[in-house]
Amino acid sequence: MNPSTTLIYDGSFNGFLTAVFVAFDEKLNVADIQKNSECQNGLFSETETIFTHVEKAKRVWNGIRNKSHNAIANVYFAFLSETEGVELMLYTYIQKLMGTKSGKQLDYSDGIVLHISQLARKVGREKHRMEAFVRFQLTKDEIYFANIEPDFDVLPLISKHFRDRYADQQWLIYDVKRKYGIFYNLDHVEMVSLNLSDIHYNKTVKSDAFKTEEYDYQTLWNDYFKSTSIKSRINPKLHTQHVPKRYWKYLSEKKEAV
């Protein structure tokens, strides 16, 4: 048996797929796959540094997708969960997948398969939440701007939704936790990093970065939100189940509650 190898990659999804490619190609006995930012050498394995190679990554992507569309989505979503050790699990998952005739035969009572699909589902839920909970504020230079702080790295997943929907306005969604954003310039979406002096969540002080009418619309939306509640039906438990408290600070309708 080959001695086991730990693969070190740059943290990107393409980097990870390249690592998978190398592992298959060189028939490595993989001990672990780690990000270069957080690698800890195993005592009993060699390390190999992976250089991200888009062509190789693409071949792995296509290979998985040809087995099953569902599987490629699972792999990508689970990867974005940033869960510790997810890379090795994904590697095992991909190995299992490649051993089947078609992805439909993956056995969902297998621990790893189940775990990956659960992770993917969690990330999917966060994606949907962000599509719902982003609140744009209109800046003086006509950009609809939003801060978010999602549990997982979902910006790459929500980009298409916002581009399709808001095709005629400039918008920027910035992930405060991961310190990067996506900006749509009326033509395409690009990744940006900003030097934000100010994180714009629900402060009662108005920022002069935004148009004055912005605050009028926030007030109207706030009023509207309040008026939708029917007193005789109030159910706070159900409410926070749908809108968990950790999201409140970016929701303008929750200004008073924060």
Next chain:
Amino acid sequence: MDFDRIREKLNILADAAKYDVSCASSGSDRTNKNQGLGNTSRMGICHSYTSDGRCISLLKILLTNHCIFDCAYCVTRKSNDVKRAAFKIQEVVDLTINFYRRNYIEGLFLSSGIFKSPDYTMERLVAVAKKLREEENFNGYIHLKSIPGASDELMYEAGLYADRLSVNIEVPTISGLKLLAPDKKHEDFTKPMLKVKNEIVRYKSERKIIRSTPKYAPAGQSTQMIVGASGETDKDIMYSATYYYRTYQMRRVYYSGYVPVADDARLPAIGSQVPMLRENRLYQTDWLLRFYGFAVNEILNNDHPNLDMDVDPKLSWALRNLHHFPVDVNSAEKQLLARIPGIGMQSVEKIIKARKFRRLNWDHLKKIGVALNRAKYFMVCDSRHWERRDLDAEKIKGMILQTSSGKFRNQYSTQLSLFN
């Protein structure tokens, strides 16, 4: 924008609209045209939730709460002493667009009190939708309330711009309607429904030949019934729901527990409890009819004109029909699996997939998400431990109630104590 005026109007006209429960923004797939604004998502998105946990996805307002009619169950009725207001067409357009651009909403749900005449009112609703589509290039979701008694021509036009149209029946029985809404005739409701249905059918067949046929109400039509205002039985409600689903090809029928808004001898008094549990049971029944293959007379009939309050309708049906059970999950057909209490449609799908690999036992079923505390009395699986005692329906019900905690249990027990 005259902010203070708009603010006042919004407060009045959103408040008056909130009792309409249908807020679905799903079922339409309008795409963004010509780099315009918006699209609709097939599933619909809830952008927030009300304090009672209902989805907020649309800006739901009345164009005006002036009304020439006097329906007893309605806050907007002529004789009610409330503040009145009316939006201008452009004001509704601006609000919608500005909320939409900030990702607050999926679109607009516009209804109205009837001022001057049904047609006069409907014309204005249509004008808002038309402006949004044609001037603002807006491709988000639009739900228009059809005004009972509006003309066929207007209903036709409405469907060209709206994703969904609805006429609220409100009162499920004709006798109740006479009593509570004497100004309205049953035909006022059914005529626009029929028109919309016919247009949808026509659109579908023409589209097969001419692909460019303009879309007509792609999310179909829906209606709403008030529950608990006119002494109707659950059977009355679900039989009319079934009728509306069939006759007018409704996408959805909504059931809304009556919130007392008037001191009127014909109605439950102000302050009486909203029948939320009953509403919930009706939705469960609706679900069983639409997705689980139940026929309405299996669940409600002359012997059982009302749903059980202490157990859900599927369990209640199973308890009355113990001769169908136990079902073997490793071999039963899909329809039968779906009838086992504690097994939802998602679990049914998972069971069918998983049992191709192995015979399933309790552990597998638990992982799949089956509510075993209920299901175990009605099924067998690949395990020697299963319920062998010859239990009768009352015993099973008692044991299930002991081990489960329904979200309305508290309410139910206070209701119980009222009756004891």
